[in-house]
Amino acid sequence: MPKDEFTPRTFSVVGTRPLRPDGIDKVTGRARYGADISAPGMLTGMVLRSPHAHARICSIDTSVAAAMPGVKAVITRADFPVHPENNGTADVLDNCMADKKALYDGHAVAAVAASSRRAALDALATIKVVYEVLPHVLDVDEAMKLDAPILHKGRKQEGVPADVSDNVLTRTEYGHGDPEIGFQMADLVIERQFKTAATHQGYIEPHSCLATLGSDGQGDLWVCTQGHYMARNTCAEILGLDSGCLRVTPSEIGGGFGGKTTVFLEPTALLLSQKSGRPVKMTMTREEVFRASGPTASTSIDIKIGMTKDGTITAAKGDYRYQNGAYEAMNGTLGAMTGFAPYDLDHVNTVGWDVVTNRPKAAAYRAPGAPMAAFAVESVIDELAYKLGLDPIEVRLKNAAREGTKSAYGPTYPAIGLEATLKAAKSHPHWSAPLGENQGRGVACGFWFNFGGDTCVSLMVNPDGTVSLSEGNPDIGGSRAAMSMMAAEELGIPMERVRTIIADTAALGQNEVTDGSRVTFAVGLATIKAARHAIQIMVERAAMTWGIDPEAVEWVDGAAQPAGPNAGKHPPMSLAEIAAIASNTGGPISGHFEVNAEGAGVSFGTHIADTEVDPETGAVKIIRYTVFQDAGKAVHPSFVEGQLQGGAVQGIGWALNEEYIYGKDGTLQNAGFLDYRIPVASDLPMIDTAILEIPNPGHPYGVRGVGETGIVPPLAAVANSVSRAAGVRMTSLPMSPPKVLAALKKM
Amino acid sequence: MKARLHPNEGVIAMQFQSPLSVEDAVAFLADDQNARILSGGTDLLVRLRLGHIAPSKIVDIKKIEGMRSITREDGGFRIGAAVSGAEMNENHDLYLAWPGVVEAAGLIGSTQIQGRATIVGNLCNAGPAADSVPALVAASATARIAGPSGVRDVLVQDIPIAPGQTSLKIGELVTSIFLPAQPVNGSDAYLRFIPRTEMDIAVVGCGVSLKLDSAGTVVQARVALGAVAPTVLLVENAAEILIGTQLDDDALSALAEASSSVANPIDDKRGTIAFRKDVSGVLTCRAAKIAYSRAKGTVK
Numbered sequence A: 001m002p003k004d005e006f007t008p009r010t011f012s013v014v015g016t017r018p019l020r021p022d023g024i025d026k027v028t029g030r031a032r033y034g035a036d037i038s039a040p041g042m043l044t045g046m047v048l049r050s051p052h053a054h055a056r057i058c059s060i061d062t063s064v065a066a067a068m069p070g071v072k073a074v075i076t077r078a079d080f081p082v083h084p085e086n087n088g089t090a091d092v093l094d095n096c097m098a099d100k101k102a103l104y105d106g107h108a109v110a111a112v113a114a115s116s117r118r119a120a121l122d123a124l125a126t127i128k129v130v131y132e133v134l135p136h137v138l139d140v141d142e143a144m145k146l147d148a149p150i151l152h153k154g155r156k157q158e159g160v161p162a163d164v165s166d167n168v169l170t171r172t173e174y175g176h177g178d179p180e181i182g183f184q185m186a187d188l189v190i191e192r193q194f195k196t197a198a199t200h201q202g203y204i205e206p207h208s209c210l211a212t213l214g215s216d217g218q219g220d221l222w223v224c225t226q227g228h229y230m231a232r233n234t235c236a237e238i239l240g241l242d243s244g245c246l247r248v249t250p251s252e253i254g255g256g257f258g259g260k261t262t263v264f265l266e267p268t269a270l271l272l273s274q275k276s277g278r279p280v281k282m283t284m285t286r287e288e289v290f291r292a293s294g295p296t297a298s299t300s301i302d303i304k305i306g307m308t309k310d311g312t313i314t315a316a317k318g319d320y321r322y323q324n325g326a327y328e329a330m331n332g333t334l335g336a337m338t339g340f341a342p343y344d345l346d347h348v349n350t351v352g353w354d355v356v357t358n359r360p361k362a363a364a365y366r367a368p369g370a371p372m373a374a375f376a377v378e379s380v381i382d383e384l385a386y387k388l389g390l391d392p393i394e395v396r397l398k399n400a401a402r403e404g405t406k407s408a409y410g411p412t413y414p415a416i417g418l419e420a421t422l423k424a425a426k427s428h429p430h431w432s433a434p435l436g437e438n439q440g441r442g443v444a445c446g447f448w449f450n451f452g453g454d455t456c457v458s459l460m461v462n463p464d465g466t467v468s469l470s471e472g473n474p475d476i477g478g479s480r481a482a483m484s485m486m487a488a489e490e491l492g493i494p495m496e497r498v499r500t501i502i503a504d505t506a507a508l509g510q511n512e513v514t515d516g517s518r519v520t521f522a523v524g525l526a527t528i529k530a531a532r533h534a535i536q537i538m539v540e541r542a543a544m545t546w547g548i549d550p551e552a553v554e555w556v557d558g559a560a561q562p563a564g565p566n567a568g569k570h571p572p573m574s575l576a577e578i579a580a581i582a583s584n585t586g587g588p589i590s591g592h593f594e595v596n597a598e599g600a601g602v603s604f605g606t607h608i609a610d611t612e613v614d615p616e617t618g619a620v621k622i623i624r625y626t627v628f629q630d631a632g633k634a635v636h637p638s639f640v641e642g643q644l645q646g647g648a649v650q651g652i653g654w655a656l657n658e659e660y661i662y663g664k665d666g667t668l669q670n671a672g673f674l675d676y677r678i679p680v681a682s683d684l685p686m687i688d689t690a691i692l693e694i695p696n697p698g699h700p701y702g703v704r705g706v707g708e709t710g711i712v713p714p715l716a717a718v719a720n721s722v723s724r725a726a727g728v729r730m731t732s733l734p735m736s737p738p739k740v741l742a743a744l745k746k747m
Numbered sequence B: 001m002k003a004r005l006h007p008n009e010g011v012i013a014m015q016f017q018s019p020l021s022v023e024d025a026v027a028f029l030a031d032d033q034n035a036r037i038l039s040g041g042t043d044l045l046v047r048l049r050l051g052h053i054a055p056s057k058i059v060d061i062k063k064i065e066g067m068r069s070i071t072r073e074d075g076g077f078r079i080g081a082a083v084s085g086a087e088m089n090e091n092h093d094l095y096l097a098w099p100g101v102v103e104a105a106g107l108i109g110s111t112q113i114q115g116r117a118t119i120v121g122n123l124c125n126a127g128p129a130a131d132s133v134p135a136l137v138a139a140s141a142t143a144r145i146a147g148p149s150g151v152r153d154v155l156v157q158d159i160p161i162a163p164g165q166t167s168l169k170i171g172e173l174v175t176s177i178f179l180p181a182q183p184v185n186g187s188d189a190y191l192r193f194i195p196r197t198e199m200d201i202a203v204v205g206c207g208v209s210l211k212l213d214s215a216g217t218v219v220q221a222r223v224a225l226g227a228v229a230p231t232v233l234l235v236e237n238a239a240e241i242l243i244g245t246q247l248d249d250d251a252l253s254a255l256a257e258a259s260s261s262v263a264n265p266i267d268d269k270r271g272t273i274a275f276r277k278d279v280s281g282v283l284t285c286r287a288a289k290i291a292y293s294r295a296k297g298t299v300k
C-alpha cells in the first residue's frame, strides 16, 4: 500500500498531547547529558587557547607540561596525523587546533590530559607559546576592504570580484526581472542600511565528550551533539581512522539550536586518549563556549524596495554582507536566498557575501542567515507601509507568495502557508487591541527552507507486543515523542507501547545531523514507512496462519483482518497476538526504512510584537507577542508551540540585548551569561501561538519542519514595534537601552 | 600568592575555619594575610571557582553568635553580618522603617542567592555596582568593625576605597551594619537600571532617603549613586536642592542635573558614559518620588 504523498485522513494519536517520554528522566536528573558519564581511569582534557585575535604561532614549548606529575598527554597541531583533503574538514581541524596562526581570541593551540582538572590547568599554565601578534579585523565591511588584515590567502572562490579583499570567500547572486525597471514604476522607494551583531545560540549545556581510542584505531565516543554520524565521520577523517571503527553514542542534549552540528573538542579528546592510553573527558566552561564554539554571523545589509501607493512591491534589491568568523560558512548566501522569499516579485536581485574575520567560526543557528535578512527586508516594508499610510499586514498579503509563485531564490512554490498566517494574524484580537502610551506594534514575516536528507529508522516488534523504535538523530525538540506517536498511529496501538531510542552509529545507517528542522519530517517519514514495512510482514504472518493470500488481509486498528467476505471468516489477529507467535511463523518481526528524504515543505510565519519604550532610559519591554506559523501537521502540538515560543524568545533576545562585544585588542569582553544577555523569564510575556496546518504535499501526514522559522520574524517584528513606539526607525541590533536612548535624543 | 597543590591529586591545601566567636575569627584572620572571610559566599565561591583567588584559609562567620540576627537598638536596627537578603525581607519592622534598603538587598540575585547573600558581603566585595550599598549610604548606615585592636564604627561609604578594595585592615571583619532610627515622616527608596528585569548587574543604582515635616516639605535628604564611579558616590548637593521643597518639577530637574553631573562613569560593555549620566538623573528623580510618597504616607 504505497502512500508516498500526503493523503487527507483522520488521526487518533497524531495531534494529541501525550506526556513526553523523556520528561521523567529530565525532571528527576536521571537523564545523562554530555558530562554525566565517567569511565575507569578517566583523565580530564583541557585546552590552551590563544589570548590574541590574530597571531602567528612562532613556537610552542610543551616540555615542562609533559613532565609534570599527573600529566599523561600533551598535544599540539603537530600531533594530528593527517591533513584532510576536503577543504571543509581541513577547516574544522584547523578550528579545533590552530596550525600556523591563531585566528581568534580563544582559538585552541594546545591540549593536555591529566589526572585532575587542577593538574591539567597547572600544566596548561606552563606551556610556552611564542606569538607574533598580527593586525586583526572583526567587522564585515572593514574585512572586505582591500587593505584589511587577511586571514587566509587564496581562498577566494569564483565570482568574487577583484576589488574586495581575500577575506571575501564567496559572492552569490539570485533573482529575476530587472529591478531598475521596477523602481521606476514605484511611488516610493526606500533604501536603508542595517547592522546586526553576532549572537550565540545560548544552549544551556556546554560542549562535552568522553573519548576512548586505542592504538589499534578502535574507539568509542560519548558526546553531546546534534549529529553523532557527523561527529564520527568528521573525527575519522581528521584522525585518519576507519569510520566503522569509531562508535559514537550521543548523550541527552541540553540545547543546540545549530551550534552542535560540528565538532570542537572531539578530535582532540580522541587524540589525547590515544596518546595517553586512557579515556579522556573534556567539557567546555561557559567562557570557552562563548569564545570558541560557533556563534552566528554579524551582518551589514543594504535593502532597497519600491512600492506603489496601493502597496504593490515593484522591485526589490538586497546586498547581504555577513562575516562568518575565521572560516568559510554560507550565512550570507542563505541571507540572500531567504530575505525576499515571502514575496511574489517581478523584479528582484540579491547578492550574498561570505567573509572571514578574526572571530570564532560561525556555526548554524536556527535558520542560519535568515533572521538578519528578514530584519532588514521587513523593516523596509514596514517603513514603506507606514509612509504610504497602509496596513502592514494588508501590504504583505498583497505581495504574498502563493502556490505557483516563482520564489526570489529560484524554485516555484507548491502549496504554502504564508497567506494563511497573515490572514490569521489580521483576524486575531491581538492585531486590533488598543495600545497605550509609548507603545508600538510591529509585524513581520519569515521563511525557512526546511530539509530532509539521509535518514534510517528500524522498528522492532517485541514478543510481548511492545515496539522498540531506533532513530539516529539526537532528540533536541521532542522527536522521541513524535516518532512514538507516528509509529503508534500507523500500527494502531497506544503511543505508550512504542519506545523510541536514539541509536549509536553502529546500529543504523548514515543519518544527517538534527538540523534544517528535518527530524519530524524526515525521520517521521521513515518511521511511518518502517511501520508500514512491519505491518506488511505482520499481514503476511496472519495470512500464513489463516492459510489465505496476503493480498486478502488488511491492517485495521492495530490488527490484521480478512479484507472482505471472500477472504474467509477469521477473527482479527492483533499486533500482540502476531508478535507472540512470531517465532513459529518465521522469526522476529521488524520493519526498517532508509531514504534520502526529499519534499521537506518550506515554512512561513508571521509575528506580531507589542513593545513599550521608556522615553527616559531607552529600555524596551515586550508587552504582547503572538506567533502564527504553518506546521503542515502538528504531530504533538505542545512541542510545536514550544518551538514557536523558543524561536520567538531567541529572536527577541537577538533584537534587544544579545551581542558579542569585543575590545580594541579583538578579545571578547562578555564571555558569560552576565554580560551576554539572553532574556530571562521575567523579561517576557507569555508568547501566544497559533498553529496553521497547510499540509506538506511531500509527507504522508503533511508534516513540515517547525523548529527554525520561528526565529526568522522576531528581529524585524520587535524592531518595527520599537520604531513605531519610539517614533524613530531602528536599523541596528541589538536595540539595547543606550542605543535606543541615543536614537530618541537625536530626534 | 599561589595556592599549594598536592602534586598528584591536585587538591588545593586550603584551611576552612568556622569560629564561634569574633575573637577567634579575628585570631584566624590576623595570623594569615591570605585568609578570606566567608559570609553568604555568593561572591567568594564564584571567584574561587573561576580561579580569580586562591585563599590559604577560609573563615566562615555564620556560626558566630549574633551574626545571623537582626536586633533593635536605639530605635534603629543592628543587622548581623551573616543575615541574608531573604531574612531582611521577612523582617516586617525593618521593611516598614527602611523599605529602600530592604528592597535594594532584595534585588541581589535570585531566590537561591537571596537565601545566602548578605549586605555585608555586598559591601566588602567592594564592587562598584553593589546594589545595597547606595541604599545603605543614603540611609546613613554604619558598619561595626572588629579587629586585633578592638571594635570601631565606620560610615558605610568609607568602607569601599576602590573596585575590589576596602578600608579594612588585616585581621578585621565587619560584624554588623547599623541602620539608625527612621525619623517620623521619613522613608527611603532604591532603584537600579538593568537592561533586563532580573539577574543582571546595575548600570546605574540610586538610593534616596528623605525626611519631611508635617506639611510635606523636605527637611533632610541624602542621595547616593552606584555603578557610576569606582566607589559609591554621595550626591553632596542633593540636600541643598531638595530641602525646603515639596519635590516640585524644578527641584526634580535640578536634582537630575546634580546627579548626572556627579556621576563619573566609564564607557564599557554595560553602557556608555552619556547613557549612565542620563540615567543617573532619571533614576534619582524616580527614586526620590518613591521615597517622598512613602515618607508622606507616614504623615499623620
Ligand SMILES: Cc1cc2nc3c(=O)[nH]c(=O)nc-3n(C[C@H](O)[C@H](O)[C@H](O)COP(=O)(O)OP(=O)(O)OC[C@H]3O[C@@H](n4cnc5c(N)ncnc54)[C@H](O)[C@@H]3O)c2cc1C
Residues within 6 Å of the ligand: B036, B037, B038, B039, B040, B041, B042, B043, B044, B045, B046, B061, B081, B107, B108, B109, B110, B113, B116, B117, B118, B119, B120, B121, B122, B123, B124, B125, B129, B130, B131, B132, B168, B172, B173, B174, B175, B199, B200, B201, B202
Ligand atoms: C547569580 C548571582 C547574582 C547576583 N546578583 C547580584 C545583584 O543583583 N546585585 C548585587 O549587588 N550583587 C549580586 N551578586 C553578587 C553577590 O551575591 C552580592 O554581592 C552579595 O551581597 C554578596 O554577599 P555574600 O554574603 O554572599 O558575600 P561573600 O561571597 O561571602 O563575601 C563577599 C566578599 O566580602 C568579604 N566579606 C564577607 N563577609 C565579610 C565580613 N563580615 N567582613 C569583611 N569582609 C567580608 C568576603 O571575603 C568577600 O571578599 C550576585 C551573585 C550571583 C552569584
